[in-house]
Amino acid sequence: MTRCFSFIETKTWCHRYSFSKCGLQSTITDLKDGTIVHCWVPKKPNESKPNLLLIHGIGANALWQWGDVIRGLVAHFNVYVPDLIFFGNSFTTRPERTEWFQAECVIRVMEANSVGKLSLVGISYGGFVGYSVAALYPEMVEKVVICCSGVCVEEKDFRDGLLRVSDLEEATKILVPQKPEKLKELVAYSFFRPPPLRLMLTCLLNDFIERTMILWGEHDQVFPLELGHRLKQHLGDNATLVIIKNAGHAFTAEEPKEFYNHLKSFLVDS
Template sequence: MFPHLKLPRCFSFTASIDWFYRHSFAIAGLRSVITDIGDGDGTSMHCWVPKIHKPFKPSLLLIHGFGANAMWQYGEHLRHFTSRFNVYVPDLVFFGNSSTSSLERTESFQAACVIKLMQAHGVGKTSIVGISYGGFVGYNMAVQCPEMVERLVLCCAGVCLEEKDMEDGLFIVSDLEEASSILLPQTPHKLKELLRYSFFKPTKGVPSFFLTDFINVMCTNYVEEKREMIQEILTDRKLSNLPKITQPTLIIWGEQDQIFPLELGYRLKRHIGKQGQLVIIQKAGHAVNLEKPKEFAKHLKSFLCDSLWSPPSSPTWKDHIHFHIKNKVN
C-alpha cells in the first residue's frame, strides 16, 4: 500500500524504543554526558544530567538495577520529578556507556564511582532511588558518604541477604551459575525465564525475534564482568557485617517478588529500624517499577516530594510585633 515505506533489514525494535527514551529524556530537560572520574583506572561514567542545574531545587539520583539501561527502568517515572528536582540518571559501570579498566566488581566500588560522579557535577546533597542492584549501590553511598544522602528509596533491593540464604533455599535458584544465566540472559529461553520471575503477570506470547533483538542490543556487553559482580554480591555476605544507616529510608517491595523474596524486605526494615518504612505493593513481582508504575510513583512522590522544605510563609502579625519590639530595644 505504501511501497516507499520499507523497514530496513537491520531494523531493531529495541533500538527504536531506546531512541524514543533518549528523545523523552531530552524533552524532559536532561542531557547525555560522559564524565572521566578515574584515578588512573580509566573509569568513565555516562549520566543524564539537567541541561540547567537550578540551585533552588533539591537533587534526585535515580540508580538502575540489572537488565536494560537506566532509561528503560526510569522512563515511566521521569516526568513526575523533573519539575521538583535536579534529576540525575547514571549508567552504572559496565552498563550503558559506563566502563572501567579496574578489576573491582563490588557494589562498594560502584557506590564510590557514583559519589565521584555526583561531586564532579557539583552535587553536594541528593536523595536517592535505587532499584534492585541499584539499591545495593544507593545503600553503600549512604554508608560511605552520609552527608551527601538526604533520603533513600530502596526498591526490591536484597541488601540484607546472606551467602547462606542460597543454601537454605530462600531463592528460586540453587547456585550462582544458574542465577547468572537468568539475570544475564543470552538466549530467548533464558530471557523468558527472567520475565517469568520478574513479573507477577508476565506478558505471554512475546515473539522470539523480539527477545533475540533485545538480547543483541542490551545483554551482550560486559557479560563476564557482570557475572563477577553477581558473584561479589553473595561472597562471604553476612547481615552482621552490614553497616547501619541513619537516613530516612523508604523500602518498596513487590508482594510476589521471586528474585529477592519479600522476607528480605522485612529483614531490611528490621535492620534499618525506626528510620525505615516498608511499603508492600500487592500483585507485583520484582519489576514493581514497571508492573505497577502508578502505585510505585505515588509512593515515591509521597516520600520524596511531600517532605520537601516549604517556602517561607508571609510574615504574620506576631512577626511584625516582634520586629518593632526588637527595634525599640536596640
C-alpha cells in the first residue's frame, strides 16, 4: 500500500511541477452555492492567444489526464484545466449530478476568469460535458474536439450488445471504480494493449457554430468506433472523424504525441 501511495504521490508531484513550469497556477473558485471548483489557469493570460478549455474524463483528474500534452498546448493557448465536480479538489453540496450541471460550473469558472470566447477538448465523460458546454453556451464556443465520447449512445445499444456492459449502471461501476478488480477492468477496457493486469497497482450536436473534430481509438472497448461514425454522420460536414490506429479508449495515454499533433493541426493550423 505504501508503494502504491508513493507512486501516485510522485506522479502527481511531477504533473503539478510540469503545470507550474508551463505557467499555470492552481486556483479555487467558490461559486457561492455550495460548489467549489478547482482549476488550473494561466498565471498571466496573454491577450494575443486564444483560450482553450480542457475537460478530463472519468477515472482521471486535470493533472493526470492532460499532463502529457500540456506543455505543447500552452505555447499556443491560454489553457484552462478544471477538475470536474467530485474529481480532484472540486465538490458540491448541491444534489445535481448531470453533465449539464458540470458544464454550468465549468463556464461559471471561465466567467470568473474573464474568459469570453474559447475552444474546448473533452475526453470520454469530458466529451459529454464539452457537448453540454457547446449546447448551452454556443456564443462562447469556437472549436470543439470530442475524444472517444459516446454522446450518441442509445438505450438499445446496451440491449443489442454494442457495448461490453449490459446497462448504464454496470458501466458506471467500471468507469468510477471503487474496488481494485474494477480498476483492473477499467484498464482492460481502456487500452487496446493494456498492461498485464497482474502488474496493475491495486491500491444538440449539429448546432455547433464551428467545426468539430472527433478523435477515436480504433479498438475502443468502452465506446466502440461505431459510435464515432454515428456521431460523424450526425454532424455531417461540420465534423471530421480521425481514427487513432492500434489504440483503445485511452489513446490519449497510449499515443500522446499523435494526440497532440491532431489537436495542433485542428486547433492551431486550420
